[in-house]
Amino acid sequence: MTLIESVEIQQVDLQPKVRRTDAIQSFVAQETVLLTIRCSDGSTGTGYTYTIGTGGSSIVALLQDHLAPQLIGRNPAEYEAIWQHLFYHTHATAVGAITSLALAAIDTALWDRNTRVAGLPLxxxxxxxxxxxxxxxxxxxxxxxxxxxxxxxxxxxxxxxxxxxxxxxxxxxxxxxxxxxxxxxxxxxxxxxxxxxxxxxxxxxxxxxxxxxxxxxxxxxxxxxxxxxxxxxxxxxxxxxxxxxxxxxxxxxxxxxxxxxxxxxxxxxxxxxxxxxxxxxxxxxxxxxxxxxxxxxxxxxxxxxxxxxxxxxxxxxxxxxxxxxxxxxxxxxxxxxxxxAPGEPGLGIDWDWQAIRANQHVNVTVGTRAARVAVRGA
Known part of the structure; x- marks a missing residue:
């Protein structure tokens, strides 16, 4: 059975292309949090989430400290089981924006990986x-x-x-x-x-x-x-x-x-x-x-x-x-x-990893080799 072995979390902040204002706020920056899962069969999937200027670091912390560790050793094909487990694992902070935004980074990464493996566009x-x-x-x-x-x-x-x-x-x-x-x-x-x-x-x-x-x-x-x-x-x-x-x-x-x-x-x-x-x-x-x-x-x-x-x-x-x-x-x-709609397998987003690495100001990985061995019981 394929298992999730590691989770990489990155954050890149993007400036709006034009000035954006509405009745109560301004769009300051798109804090873009990307999450990549890497699995035991060599497959990967990348998802993401965002804010319009506040809360990005809180999403990263929730992912790094509480949600990503729960993924290690899980079967990535189990969308629903993983979502429900993580939702109840963070029940004290749900339903709320930060928790939902963090869950989205994981869920979209799972869909990306699973549809790529299936050879189907989302x-x-x-x-x-x-x-x-x-x-x-x-x-x-x-x-x-x-x-x-x-x-x-x-x-x-x-x-x-x-x-x-x-x-x-x-x-x-x-x-x-x-x-x-x-x-x-x-x-x-x-x-x-x-x-x-x-x-x-x-x-x-x-x-x-x-x-x-x-x-x-x-x-x-x-x-x-x-x-x-x-x-x-x-x-x-x-x-x-x-x-x-x-x-x-x-x-x-x-x-x-x-x-x-x-x-x-x-x-x-x-x-x-x-x-x-x-x-x-x-x-x-x-x-x-x-x-x-x-x-x-x-x-x-x-x-x-x-x-x-x-x-x-x-x-x-x-x-x-x-x-x-x-x-x-x-x-x-x-x-x-x-x-x-994109016809390529996965989410259909062609990430420019060179640009992401050049602009990221957060990059953390959850799931060391020791942790993977422990999960497998080796």
């Missing part, structure tokens, strides 16, 4: 529903941009073949949001989708007021209008507006998505594969949403989500935000506004 191994998914861009819609800048960048996205674009909302007064959105809508026409994202910045009263004002603009969705903990508020909002309500990037376990869906508190779920703990729980969320006739339109991490969206039938969009280009030898392939 999107086929996880379901194989369709080879491509529509894309929308978020790179031109940041909150600090003027109306004229929003128009220019959204028109550029339209010219590049995207089917939609996201615009951040949450300016101090409702009239500012409406004016910016109206200018963009007039410029791009009615057949181009506009998504808006409040990043949890509104109270219930303000969310109701702004959603009503946004209705004539025929938006694809209103994303994270309120804090994610407020299920009752989202249910009231969903029942009060024709604008679809999208939630999920600030939720960390399938059960949280289930509560929203049971309460009719959203129309779209946006599970982030890193923030929910990896591919194993992401697929559960996607299929739960499918059973409830709800679309999944995941948040960020397009390099992973293109394959996951291609795996399931109820995915509607892949969010385009390029971030890994400096660490990979290939980019997500976009054809006529659709993201095409």
């Amino acid at each position: 999107w086929v191994a996880a379901g194989g529903a369709k080879p491509r998914v529509r894309t929308y861009t978020t790179e031109g819609g940041w909150l600090h941009l003027s109306a004229s800048e929003l128009v220019e960048q959204t028109l550029n996205a339209q010219d590049e073949g995207f089917y939609g674009a996201k615009v951040k909302v949450g300016r101090p007064h409702l009239s500012e949001d409406v004016a910016r959105l109206a200018a963009v809508r007039e410029a791009v026409g009615d057949d181009f989708e506009l998504m808006v994202d409040a990043n949890q910045g509104f109270t219930l009263g303000e969310a109701l007021r702004r959603a009503h004002a946004f209705e004539p603009l025929h938006l694809a969705w209103l994303e994270e209008p309120m804090p994610a903990e407020n299920i009752a508020g989202h249910r009231q909002l969903s029942a009060s507006t024709t604008v679809p309500v999208a939630v999920g990037e600030s939720m960390y376990h399938p059960a949280q998505f289930a509560e929203y869906m049971k309460a009719d508190a959203c129309s779209i779920v946006q599970a982030d594969v890193a923030r929910v703990g990896g591919i194993t729980p992401w697929l559960k969320i996607a299929h739960l949403a499918e059973a409830m006739n709800i679309a999944i339109c995941p948040h960020f991490l397009m390099e992973l989500h293109v394959s996951l969206c291609a795996a399931v039938p109820n995915s509607a969009w892949v969010e385009y935000i390029p971030q890994l280009d400096t660490l990979t030898g290939s980019r997500v392939r976009i054809e006529q506004g659709y993201a095409v």
